[in-house]
Amino acid sequence: MSGGHPDGRAIAGGRQQRLRSDPHPRVLTIAGSDSGGGAGIQADLKTCQELGVFGMTALTAVTAQNSLGVQAIFPLSVEAVETQLISVLDDMGADVVKTGMLLESAIIRIVAKTLEDRGIAQLVVDPVLYAKDGSALFRREAIESLKSELLPIASIVTPNIPEACELLELPADTIRTTADMIDAARSLLLLGPQYVLLKGGHLPGESSGSSGSSDAIDVLVGSPASGLHEHLLLRSPRIITRHTHGTGCTLASAIAAFLAQGHTVPAAAGKAKRFVTAAIAEAVPHGRGIGSLWHAAQRQMIE
Ligand SMILES: Nc1ncnc2c1ncn2[C@@H]1O[C@H](COP(=O)(O)OP(=O)(O)O)[C@@H](O)[C@H]1O
Numbered sequence: 001m002s003g004g005h006p007d008g009r010a011i012a013g014g015r016q017q018r019l020r021s022d023p024h025p026r027v028l029t030i031a032g033s034d035s036g037g038g039a040g041i042q043a044d045l046k047t048c049q050e051l052g053v054f055g056m057t058a059l060t061a062v063t064a065q066n067s068l069g070v071q072a073i074f075p076l077s078v079e080a081v082e083t084q085l086i087s088v089l090d091d092m093g094a095d096v097v098k099t100g101m102l103l104e105s106a107i108i109r110i111v112a113k114t115l116e117d118r119g120i121a122q123l124v125v126d127p128v129l130y131a132k133d134g135s136a137l138f139r140r141e142a143i144e145s146l147k148s149e150l151l152p153i154a155s156i157v158t159p160n161i162p163e164a165c166e167l168l169e170l171p172a173d174t175i176r177t178t179a180d181m182i183d184a185a186r187s188l189l190l191l192g193p194q195y196v197l198l199k200g201g202h203l204p205g206e207s208s209g210s211s212g213s214s215d216a217i218d219v220l221v222g223s224p225a226s227g228l229h230e231h232l233l234l235r236s237p238r239i240i241t242r243h244t245h246g247t248g249c250t251l252a253s254a255i256a257a258f259l260a261q262g263h264t265v266p267a268a269a270g271k272a273k274r275f276v277t278a279a280i281a282e283a284v285p286h287g288r289g290i291g292s293l294w295h296a297a298q299r300q301m302i303e
């Protein structure tokens with residue numbers, strides 16, 4: 001596999017970036033296992049490998065899951081999570097940490113404390129609450145710690161629309177348009193992250209001009225300190241498919257991978273959006289329900 005993504009454009013006004021010279025930057029993902037292989041830790045590791053970064057893991061829970069939904073969740077103890085974090089961080093270290101399914105407040109608290117104690121530089125928080133079949137992947141008491149302990153130390157938080165509504169304590173159908181998404185993303189910034197990427201996969205889609213086709217639009221906003229004063233719209237053609245298991249995990253871990261390579265948050269988000277779009281376009285329809293992304297879609301043909 002060649003190093004780096006074939007499409008190297010940055011979206012932040014074409015700004016040139018100084019990329020890290022380390023050929024194998026490190027990403028640590030703290031997330032749940034998806035036995036179906038499409039989301040969670042499995043999606044994160046596949047994404048890291050495809051993007052040429054070294055992926056490491058701390059498991060929070062094992063899920064029995066497939067294309068039809070989540071059959072069972074087996075949480076790991078807080079001690080098991082903390083010990084994995086210490087093992088990895090105190091020896092190998094991480095350039096970027098990404099969180100996914102954290103399940104409960106006791107785990108969120110230990111993750112936040114361990115990362116803060118070690119002064120991790122960059123943190124991508126995917127506030128995973130639901131699987132694609134609607135199964136809850138969190139305990140309700142977790143929302144408060146997510147907001148008070150993790151979001152304030154996040155470089156970027158990447159909610160989908162239902163997650164944004166939960167975090168903002170809004171009724172589920174409050175966010176219906178791109179304008180609503182921009183307002184909600186700005187409200188989420190007040191919880192303390194440097195950037196918010198509000199993902200629009202759950203919106204019906206907006207028409208892109210004369211073609212009449214619709215787009216999948218994500219909204220990126222930054223805190224005043226980030227230097228991003230206007231919102232950015234990350235737009236891709238909406239692919240007509242039901243096989244979207246793992247889209248959010250893949251997008252967030254691709255952002256982590258591009259950050260680890262030294263890209264800015266806006267550039268990493270733009271490149272990650274293109275990576276996930278390619279993976280959705282080649283999604284694998286295994287199972288009778290919602291199939292998973294094909295993470296190798298962006299590979300160049302090997303003769
Ligand atoms: N059918 C689709 N076609 C193209 N992009 C999509 C499609 N569905 C989701 N996306 C994109 O996938 C990413 C994940 O979004 P979303 O599905 O909203 O998150 P989640 O997986 O957390 O529910 C976003 O970049 C979103 O725009």
Ligand SMILES: Cc1ncc(COP(=O)(O)O)c(N)n1
Binds near residue numbers: 031032131247249
């Ligand atoms: C263990 C685990 N983590 C996260 C998700 C969310 O997946 P998606 O990326 O489709 O939102 C999932 N279904 N299972």
